[in-house]
Amino acid sequence: MIKGDDIYIRPFTGLDSVSLLNLQTSNREFFEKFSMSRSSHYYSLDNQMKLIEKWNDNQEKDREYNFGIFKSESDELIGTVNLFQVIRGSLQSAFIGYFLAEKQNGKGYTTKAVKLIVDYAFNNLQLHRIEAGVMPHNIGSIRVLEKAGFHKEGIAKKNVKINGRWEDHQVLAIIHPND
Template sequence: MIKGNNIYIRPLNIEDAVELLRLETENREIFEKFSMTRSNDFYTMENQIKRITKNQETMLEGQEYNFGIFINNNDKLIGTISLFQVIRGSLQNAIIGYFLDERSNGKGYATEAVKLVIDYAFNELMLHRIEAGVMPHNIASMRVLEKAGFHKEGISQKNVKINGIWEDHQVLAIINPHDQM
């Protein structure tokens, strides 16, 4: 568990499957605006258990790091945050992605979760760089990243297919401040 002032993040376990399914089902419409459309099979308990199990495996293998975002005072699951496409070797890079319950937006939770993951990535995983891609009209998500220290690098044109449409993404990144060379 990585604790912040208002929230904490931790890897999900099988006992979280019910809450994860609730989070995904209640926020399906908004999550799918910024991600791929998911089949109805995704929204089953069986699929969420498989998803959690797979996330645990990829974390042990150092390929991906997936966390739930929980409120400190009631342990409610309000989102997920991930470091994925982790590349070692000369790049030491990962991509960050997150989803937050629509009712929890605007309270600083996403920014706090991003900061916790950045700290983990730079100080525990010793990554050099974290990237994010945000659809240009998703101003709130860009603000989250900028408040966490990310800087804009440019537009990646038609690079992610979302709901059947190739969408442009604003590329943002943050560099580990401890890496001087």
């Protein structure tokens, strides 16, 4: 568990599968605006349990790190934050992703969670660079990253297929301050 002021992040366990399913189903329309459409099978308890198992296996293999974002006062799961496509060797980098329940947006939780996972990435995983890609019209997400210390690097044209369309992405990154 990595604690912040009013939130904490921690890896998922099998006990989180119901909360994760509730987060996904209650925010489906909102989340799918910024990611790919998912089949109805994705929104099943069995699939959420399998996802958690896969995430934990990939964490053990140093491929990706998936955390829930929880409110400190209630232990309510309000979002997810992750490092994926971890590359070792001469790059020492990863990509960051996150989702926050629509009703929790605008309260600073995502910025705090991003700062916590970046600190973890630099100090525990010894990563050098973390990169993010955000659709240019997603101003809130760009602000989250900039508040967390990321800098803009450019636009990746037609970079990610979302809901059947190739979308441009603003590329942002943060470099370990001691490198």
